[in-house]
Amino acid sequence: MALMFTATPAIKRAVTLINNLGSSKFPLLLTRILQKLHLKDERTFSEEEEEKLQGSLELAGPDLELVLQSLEFFLQQAAYHTAKPGVFSQQLKQIDVEEEKVQVIVETWANSAKDVITKLRQRTIVPKQLESVNWRLNLQMAQSNKAKMKMPNAMFEFNVTDENTTEKENIKVEFTHDELYMFYNQLETIQKQLDCLS
Numbered sequence: 001m002a003l004m005f006t007a008t009p010a011i012k013r014a015v016t017l018i019n020n021l022g023s024s025k026f027p028l029l030l031t032r033i034l035q036k037l038h039l040k041d042e043r044t045f046s047e048e049e050e051e052k053l054q055g056s057l058e059l060a061g062p063d064l065e066l067v068l069q070s071l072e073f074f075l076q077q078a079a080y081h082t083a084k085p086g087v088f089s090q091q092l093k094q095i096d097v098e099e100e101k102v103q104v105i106v107e108t109w110a111n112s113a114k115d116v117i118t119k120l121r122q123r124t125i126v127p128k129q130l131e132s133v134n135w136r137l138n139l140q141m142a143q144s145n146k147a148k149m150k151m152p153n154a155m156f157e158f159n160v161t162d163e164n165t166t167e168k169e170n171i172k173v174e175f176t177h178d179e180l181y182m183f184y185n186q187l188e189t190i191q192k193q194l195d196c197l198s
Contacts, residue, residue: 004077014070030108038119132159
């Protein structure tokens with residue numbers, strides 16, 4: 001397996017801080033991070049909770065931020081690589097995380113990995129998701145300057161939900177025959193590419 005972590009100066013600093021953390025609160029910290037790992041725009045701890053953590057872990061604000069970000073990064077990488085406990089342990093040791101902390105991180109990961117990976121797989125890249133489509137066909141028969149004409153067009157209403165705000169939005173689109181045919185061809189191309197991926 002490729003290296004999951006590179007010992008950058010920030011990672012080295014974070015590892016030093018993690019190695020110095022008290023053993024009693026460390027598992028609770030990891031559990032909380034894993035519970036929130038799949039949430040995109042939500043912080044693991046509120047500002048008030050972070051202030052309490054600074055006191056209980058005896059860390060300054062920037063140091064706490066570095067520790068939280070680094071632990072999240074370690075766990076995200078483990079999820080991305082679907083890391084087995086032995087491999088994850090080896091990778092952490094290579095960046096000098098001490099044995100006791102490695103055991104706690106790997107054990108916590110092993111207990112939550114399946115659930116975390118499942119939740120991360122369900123997460124979408126784009127917050128807006130198509131919920132339903134309504135359509136109707138119109139046939140324009142005349143205009144003020146033309147008495148006889150036949151101009152078909154299709155009206156689509158895409159009902160979209162934003163997962164961040166749970167708001168619903170209706171997007172209305174009108175296609176002429178040529179535009180609808182071009183749109184159809186693009187959908188066919190997308191479908192073929194998706195079929196190739198699966």
